[in-house]
Amino acid sequence: xxxxxxxxxxxxxxxxxxxxxxxxxxxxxxxxxxxxxxxxxxxxxxxxxxxxxxxxxxxxxxxxxxxxxxxxxxxxxxxxxxxxxxxxxxxxxxxxxxxxxxxxxxxxxxxxxxxxxxxxxxxx
Numbered sequence: 001x002x003x004x005x006x007x008x009x010x011x012x013x014x015x016x017x018x019x020x021x022x023x024x025x026x027x028x029x030x031x032x033x034x035x036x037x038x039x040x041x042x043x044x045x046x047x048x049x050x051x052x053x054x055x056x057x058x059x060x061x062x063x064x065x066x067x068x069x070x071x072x073x074x075x076x077x078x079x080x081x082x083x084x085x086x087x088x089x090x091x092x093x094x095x096x097x098x099x100x101x102x103x104x105x106x107x108x109x110x111x112x113x114x115x116x117x118x119x120x121x122x123x124x
Contacts, residue, residue, distance in 0.1 A: 002026035002113045004096050009118030012086055016122075020081040022096030022115055033102025034072055034079040035111060038092035038120075045095070047106035049081060059104040088124045093117040
């Protein structure tokens with residue numbers, strides 16, 4: 001049974017930081033590209049960042065570049081999202097996703113498995 005479990009969300013003031021984690025089980029983690037997406041109320045789920053399965057190359061939505069960092073630890077089957085300089089518009093439910101042999105796509109439909117999400121709230 002495949003499970004992706006996000007953690008690390010919470011309430012933070014604007015300008016603050018959070019580190020999200022996503023622990024995977026039931027898959028050969030190192031064979032999967034991992035992505036982070038987010039969804040705010042009334043909006044479509046959008047791409048945040050991704051990291052490829054082999055080279056660990058990273059990709060970001062333009063508005064996150066320089067503020068967010070995605071990384072992975074294959075020994076721990078975990079992907080992270082370090083979020084700095086958070087803004088109220090970053091408030092959303094953040095989801096991690098896994099894409100077998102993926103190349104770090106921003107297309108959510110290319111991902112095979114999804115977590116349940118973790119809420120990030122940013123107060124102004």
